[in-house]
Amino acid sequence: MQTSAVTDLAHTHAHPVHWLATATAMAGVVALAGLLQPDPAGATAAPAPRPAPDAATAHYPLDCGGAPSKIAQRATGDLDGDGNPETVAVVHCEAGSGTPPSGIYVLTHGKGDGKGSGTPAARVVATLVEPSQQKNVTTFAVRDGAVRATLLGYSSPDVPSCCPDQREQVSWRWRGGTFVRTAQSQARAV
Incomplete structure (x- = not known):
């Protein structure tokens, strides 16, 4: 007759309190493991x-x-593809009468404070007109990364400033570190 080497030990019999303690400990380990997960590799949030x-x-x-x-018009959009918008402003001198000529300026964030507001002042980085x-x-x-405008002008100095006689549709797109102007249609009389 063979005898078994396994003895009957009292602590090898599970009681309900043992199962409850084991389940509680396992739940704590699972919860702690969930809190201590490493960040996913390469998954960094893009800055706003x-x-x-x-x-x-x-x-x-x-x-x-x-x-x-006077800022007559303004529009914003990402012109250089860096993910941050630029502002384009149409600006002219405020005249008591008549139609003063305009300038078109591309703005980005500058250094320093914008009129005490806590945000950086805008700075002119390009003059389009x-x-x-x-x-x-x-x-x-500003659409699809391009600045688009209709410009009115004069065929000669003899044309009265009240009545521009030329019209041109143009656009500017950032290419190779500069804004490239394209005429969308030839200049024509108004």
Whole structure:
């Protein structure tokens, strides 16, 4: 007759309190493991894009002879593909009468404070239309990474400033570190 080497030990018999203690301990281990999970490799949250620069905080290269400048139109969009919007502003000198020529300026965030607001002041990084070109801007938009505008101008100095006689639709797109201008249609008489 063979005898078994296993003895009958009292602590090998499970009682309900043992099962309850084991279940509680396992639940604690699972919960702790869930809290201590490592971050997924390469899954970092992208930083939120900055808000568009505030056109009112920029200093424009206009000579208004002591008169204030006026932001006639503004639009925002990501023009250089960096994920942050730029602001494009159509600005002219505030005249008592007549139609002063406009400038079109591309703005980005500058350093320093924008009029005490805690946000960086906008700075001009590109001039698309100089006021010295004697153009007025009618339609204006930023779409699909491009600035689009309709420019009114003059065929000669003899044309009265009230009545531009040329119209041109143009766009600018950021390419190779500069804004490239494209005429969408040939200049034509108004």
